[in-house]
Amino acid sequence: MGADVIVVGGGVVGLTTAVTLAERGLRVRVWSRDPAGATTSAVAGALWWPYRIEPAERVDGWSLETLAVYEELAAASEETGVRRVAGLHGGERLAALGGWAAGLGDAAEVPEGLRVTLPLLDMPVHLAWLERRLAAAGGTVERRAVSGFGEAAEAG
Numbered sequence: 001m002g003a004d005v006i007v008v009g010g011g012v013v014g015l016t017t018a019v020t021l022a023e024r025g026l027r028v029r030v031w032s033r034d035p036a037g038a039t040t041s042a043v044a045g046a047l048w049w050p051y052r053i054e055p056a057e058r059v060d061g062w063s064l065e066t067l068a069v070y071e072e073l074a075a076a077s078e079e080t081g082v083r084r085v086a087g088l089h090g091g092e093r094l095a096a097l098g099g100w101a102a103g104l105g106d107a108a109e110v111p112e113g114l115r116v117t118l119p120l121l122d123m124p125v126h127l128a129w130l131e132r133r134l135a136a137a138g139g140t141v142e143r144r145a146v147s148g149f150g151e152a153a154e155a156g
């Protein structure tokens, strides 16, 4: 089967990339050594909270775009696995965060930290939803381990 793009890796990064490309009309194949349920992504606590991400100058834009998408997906949380959860981020202070903190709609500092509502994902549900969304856009997921990206380049 021909493809415009082969994405190596079927965790949250690979599947999200594949969905984005497939929905723009590209023929996408995902090659993943492991089933989605056996990836690191499947066991993530999965709170949206930019943490030690680089490059700093691009993090604000990435973070806020992701926040907006997750807030939209939270409208169908049973299906997407994304919900908005109100809680306390212990010890956090707004001034210590990046520019992305301006997008935290209801953040309020309290003596214990930051009260804020954030996206929290149920990853097994979210990964299964991404796979279904990819399939609906014509993409495929194959169990396949590679020893280097050259293998994908040759097959593409």
Ligand SMILES: Cc1cc2nc3c(=O)[nH]c(=O)nc-3n(C[C@H](O)[C@H](O)[C@H](O)COP(=O)(O)OP(=O)(O)OC[C@H]3O[C@@H](n4cnc5c(N)ncnc54)[C@H](O)[C@@H]3O)c2cc1C
Pocket: 008, 009, 010, 011, 012, 013, 014, 031, 032, 033, 034, 035, 036, 039, 040, 041, 042, 043, 044, 045, 046, 047, 048, 049, 144, 145, 146, 147
């Ligand atoms: C306990 C825990 C809690 C976390 N909590 C959070 C959190 O609250 N918020 C947050 O943002 N992040 C959190 N993370 C981090 C988050 O899980 C990772 O950043 C994210 O899952 C990385 O996704 P990924 O798709 O890049 O990688 P992975 O999920 O690791 O997927 C890698 C993919 O590559 C495939 N692969 C690997 N080698 C090959 C090969 N040779 N050939 C073919 N395929 C291959 C694998 O099979 C898999 O499909 C947490 C992580 C852990 C462990």
